[in-house]
Amino acid sequence: MTATKKMKFMVSVFAFAVFAFVLPATSLADLPVPAHIIPPVGEHSGEHVPQPIDFPHDRHVNDMKINCMYCHTYARRSAVAGIPPTSKCMGCHKMIATDKPRIQKLTEYWEKGESPKWKKVHDVPDYVHFSHEKHIRKFVDKADFPVEDVQQVCGLCHGEVKAMTVAEKVKPLNMGFCVRCHEANDGPGDCWKCHK
DSSP: OOHHHHHHHHHHHHHHHIIIIISOOOOGGGSOOOTTOOOOOOOOOOOOOOOSSOOOHIIIIIISOOOHHHHSGGGGTSSSOOOOOHHHHHHHHTTSSTTSHHHHHHHHHHHTTOOOOOOOSSOOOTTBOOOHHHHHIIIIITTTOOGGGHHHHHHHHHOOGGGOSSOOOOSOOSHHHHHHHHHHTTOOOOHHHHBO
16 A cells, blocks of 8 residues: 555544534434424425445444534535545545455445445436535525534434435435425525526
């Protein structure tokens, strides 16, 4: 391993340690309710979306206390939240849980220079423009809501991910769901804000 690769690896391990172990160890039930948000109403029970690897959100979010935005780093600065690159996963899993079948499968992808072919779970139609960045800015940044509690905000649309293994769509994410949230939380009412 070259000196540059060793340095990148050590930075990844350090970053993981900060996010996983230094942030407060709380569960969603212990977090403050985002009083500045009126949650949208609606539930969804749909088709299971099989993934190439059953990623255990419950283990990473609930047990390891990893913040949503550590892995989904684009949520704060782009329309999409993004899927973490395999290199981020391997920053820990070169050493942690290497005997687990899921990690062995992940390592196979890594060694081939590939990423797992993750499938979208929380998809919206192509004519809808949804921006994670705008929602994070409004409900977290501008509201001075603690970023370490961001799972409270993400859960409004994604459900209680800390209790899921493979992510499941539990909210409808349809027009009625979004409109109810916009009306209750002073969101834009202009059709062209959300429709292309």
